[in-house]
Structure formats: C-alpha cells, structure tokens
Amino acid sequence: MSKLSKSIRGRILACLAVSIFVASSIDVPGASAQAYPNRVIRIVHGFASGGAADTLSRVVADGLAKQLNETVIVEAKPGAGGNLASDAVAKAAPDGYTLGLVTGGHAISAGLYKSLSYQPVDGFEMISTIVYYALVVATRSDHEAKTLGELIALAKAKPGSLSFGSVGFGSTHHLAGELLKAAAGIDVLHVPYRGDSQAITALLAGDVPMIVGTSVLVAPQIESGAVRGLAVTSSTRSALLPNVPSVDEAGLKGFDVRTWAGLLAPKGTPPGIIAQLNAAVLKSLADPGIRARLEAAIGGEVRGSTPPEMRELLTSEIARWTAVIDAAKIPKL
Incomplete structure (x- = not known):
C-alpha cells in the first residue's frame, strides 16, 4: 500500500473517531430519560x-x-x-x-x-x-354521646364546652373538624397534638372528649372497645370501619372529606x-x-x-x- 493511501486511511479513521466522540456527547432529547x-x-x-x-x-x-x-x-x-x-x-x-x-x-x-x-x-x-382515605370522628367509649347526632346536640346545648383533638394545627384533620363545626352549626374548640398517637392518647386519658383521627390508626382502638367511632368523613362508609356510619348518614347531608x-x-x-x-x-x-x-x-x-x-x-x-x-x-x- 502506498504512503498516500496509508495517509488517507489514517485521516479517515481519525475523522470517524472524532465523529463518534461528538455523537456521544450530543444531548439528544429523551436520552436522559x-x-x-x-x-x-x-x-x-x-x-x-x-x-x-x-x-x-x-x-x-x-x-x-x-x-x-x-x-x-x-x-x-x-x-x-x-x-x-x-x-x-x-x-x-x-x-x-x-x-x-x-x-x-x-x-x-x-x-x-x-x-x-x-x-x-x-x-x-x-x-x-x-x-x-377518610378520617374518623371518635370519642372514648364511655362518653355520653353515643352517636354523632347526640354529640352535635350536646355541643348545641353547651356551646364552647366541647373540644376536639387532631394531628396538628392546619392539618386535614383540623380543617375537617372545622368544616364539621360549620356544617353542624356548633362551637367546639380545636386542640392540636403532634400526630395521631398523641391525639389518641389524649382521648383515652380524657384530655379531650373527641378527636378527628386517621381511620387506620384509630381502628384498633375502636375494635378493642376503648374508643367509639361516631362517623367517617367520607360520603360513604369505609371498608376499614364498615360498622361506623358516614357523616352524611348521621344527618349532615353532602359532607365528604377525604x-x-x-x-x-x-x-x-x-x-x-x-x-x-x-x-x-x-x-x-x-x-x-x-x-x-x-x-x-x-x-x-x-x-x-x-x-x-x-x-x-x-x-x-x-x-x-x-x-x-x-x-x-x-x-x-
């Protein structure tokens, strides 16, 4: 092979190498994905x-x-x-x-x-x-209100005497309680806690008469009989708590908070x-x-x-x- 042909072949190979390098460096749309x-x-x-x-x-x-x-x-x-x-x-x-x-x-x-x-x-x-997922309105099992309707009647009879606990100020649980208050026309004080566990502990200790809690975390207390579920906040019953009526069933038509x-x-x-x-x-x-x-x-x-x-x-x-x-x-x- 002549020196010229070898030179040409070398240049071709060099160009191919550069082309491959450049192609691999190009940011092709979708390549990162x-x-x-x-x-x-x-x-x-x-x-x-x-x-x-x-x-x-x-x-x-x-x-x-x-x-x-x-x-x-x-x-x-x-x-x-x-x-x-x-x-x-x-x-x-x-x-x-x-x-x-x-x-x-x-x-x-x-x-x-x-x-x-x-x-x-x-x-x-x-x-x-x-x-x-829905939340649940719950009281201790020995509370005088056995239904959500009875709790609302009690709150109306004694304005400002009841309170409810939640997982914290500004939580969905807190605002679900505020929406419930507005729908029922009652005055109930909100007491914030740091998480469901603290709110449930406060309920069991009698520090608050009711809570709006996460259903899956309150369910074991309901099943044990320590807590009574008054209503779930969805428009229909929860598969997790089939024996607990919805707020809508309890009389506040159209109420639905999930x-x-x-x-x-x-x-x-x-x-x-x-x-x-x-x-x-x-x-x-x-x-x-x-x-x-x-x-x-x-x-x-x-x-x-x-x-x-x-x-x-x-x-x-x-x-x-x-x-x-x-x-x-x-x-x-």
Missing part, C-alpha cells in the same frame, strides 16, 4: 417516622424499586406541616432522583400560610395520586422521566401485593392518576381549603 434510573432514588415526606405517611412512602418505595429495578429510599423530613419536606423537594435537582410524597396537607398549606418558600402547584411536576397522598418531583424534571415514573407508579398500584399493603397501611382507596389529573386535584383542593380557612377565620401563619 432512557438512561434513567442508574442510581438511588429518594422519596421525601414531611411527617414523623413510623406514621401513616412514612409507612405509605415505604410501600410506594418498594413498588417503584421493583418496577424501576433500582434502590428507592425514604427520608422523613417532618416540620411545619410538611412544608420543610416540600421545600426540600422543590429545591432539589430536577433529575428524577428526588421525589416527594405529599398529602392533602400540601393543598392546605397554600391557603394557611401567608407565603411559602415554594410554589405549591407550579413549583413541581406531578407524577400520580396514590391513595384517598384526604389523599400523591407523588411529585421538582419543577423541570424531564417529561420522559415523569412519564416513566407515572408508568412505574401505575404498574406498582396494580400489583396485588403492593395494593394490599397500601390498603392495610392507610385503610383507603388505592387510585393512581395521570400527571394532569393530579394537578387538577391539587388546584381544586387548594381552592376548597382556602375557602374553609377563610370562613373559619383561622389566622394565617
């Missing part, structure tokens, strides 16, 4: 470890890990009604490796706080809803990754084992969604709870 995930994914929530949201997050993490074939860990970042966690997620890199599990309290914060360090809707990319949980990501997370996560969530929710664990963890309805459907839910929930907060004259934080 196709390579995702290739390291640990983190789900952040804003509630205490061991609580309902924490248990729910861990079931969701297990489901995603199976579908995505990657490790998914859970980080509890409690404080400020879930706002610390939401802020951390909003400010995380939008690469699909930091996700947030939020509940109905995320919508309440938008109406309860004068300002937030993040945008409750526009600061995130929605992935999917996970579950919906909280929910869903998964979201920081604003700017690539659409391809959001689509992949949504598909993984929906497949996970269809898994009988994961579905059964979710139902056991929260005692509600397992239901996924599209990202736009979750955005619509969050927007409507913000409008609803802002109206309740304003009507109840709850001071903004």
Whole structure:
C-alpha cells in the first residue's frame, strides 16, 4: 500500500473517531430519560417516622424499586406541616432522583400560610395520586354521646364546652373538624397534638372528649372497645370501619372529606422521566401485593392518576381549603 493511501486511511479513521466522540456527547432529547434510573432514588415526606405517611412512602418505595429495578429510599423530613419536606423537594435537582410524597396537607398549606418558600402547584411536576382515605370522628367509649347526632346536640346545648383533638394545627384533620363545626352549626374548640398517637392518647386519658383521627390508626382502638367511632368523613362508609356510619348518614347531608397522598418531583424534571415514573407508579398500584399493603397501611382507596389529573386535584383542593380557612377565620401563619 502506498504512503498516500496509508495517509488517507489514517485521516479517515481519525475523522470517524472524532465523529463518534461528538455523537456521544450530543444531548439528544429523551436520552436522559432512557438512561434513567442508574442510581438511588429518594422519596421525601414531611411527617414523623413510623406514621401513616412514612409507612405509605415505604410501600410506594418498594413498588417503584421493583418496577424501576433500582434502590428507592425514604427520608422523613417532618416540620411545619410538611412544608420543610416540600421545600426540600422543590429545591432539589430536577433529575428524577428526588421525589416527594405529599398529602392533602400540601393543598392546605397554600391557603394557611401567608407565603411559602415554594410554589405549591407550579413549583413541581406531578407524577400520580396514590391513595384517598377518610378520617374518623371518635370519642372514648364511655362518653355520653353515643352517636354523632347526640354529640352535635350536646355541643348545641353547651356551646364552647366541647373540644376536639387532631394531628396538628392546619392539618386535614383540623380543617375537617372545622368544616364539621360549620356544617353542624356548633362551637367546639380545636386542640392540636403532634400526630395521631398523641391525639389518641389524649382521648383515652380524657384530655379531650373527641378527636378527628386517621381511620387506620384509630381502628384498633375502636375494635378493642376503648374508643367509639361516631362517623367517617367520607360520603360513604369505609371498608376499614364498615360498622361506623358516614357523616352524611348521621344527618349532615353532602359532607365528604377525604384526604389523599400523591407523588411529585421538582419543577423541570424531564417529561420522559415523569412519564416513566407515572408508568412505574401505575404498574406498582396494580400489583396485588403492593395494593394490599397500601390498603392495610392507610385503610383507603388505592387510585393512581395521570400527571394532569393530579394537578387538577391539587388546584381544586387548594381552592376548597382556602375557602374553609377563610370562613373559619383561622389566622394565617
């Protein structure tokens, strides 16, 4: 072979090498989504470890890990009604490796706080809803009111003499109680506690005559006979507490309060990754084992969604709870 042909061949090979290098360096749309995930994914929530949201997050993490074939860990970042966690997620890199599990309290914060360090809707990319679940109005079993109707009559006969406990100021439980007060036309004092466990303990100790609690956590006390469930806050009875009537059945027609949980990501997370996560969530929710664990963890309805459907839910929930907060004259934080 001549020196010229060798030279030409060398130049061709060099050009091919450069072309391959350049091609591999080009950021092709969707390429990052196709390579995702290739390291640990983190789900952040804003509630205490061991609580309902924490248990729910861990079931969701297990489901995603199976579908995505990657490790998914859970980080509890409690404080400020879930706002610390939401802020951390909003400010995380939008690469699909930091996700947030939020509940109905995320919508309440938008109406309860004068300002937030993040945008409750526009600061995130929605992935999917996970579950919906009712709360329960409960008294100690030896309380004189045996039904919700009797409790309302007692509150009307003695205005301001009753109180109710909840998991905290500004929680869905608190505002469900405020909505119940407005619907029934009664004056009942709200007493906030740090979580369901403290509220249930206060009820059993007689510190408060009633609570609005998370059904799955109050259910064991109802089953033991220590606590009486007066009503669940959904429009129909709960499968978890089939013997407890709904508030609607108890006489307050149209009353329907259910909280929910869903998964979201920081604003700017690539659409391809959001689509992949949504598909993984929906497949996970269809898994009988994961579905059964979710139902056991929260005692509600397992239901996924599209990202736009979750955005619509969050927007409507913000409008609803802002109206309740304003009507109840709850001071903004």
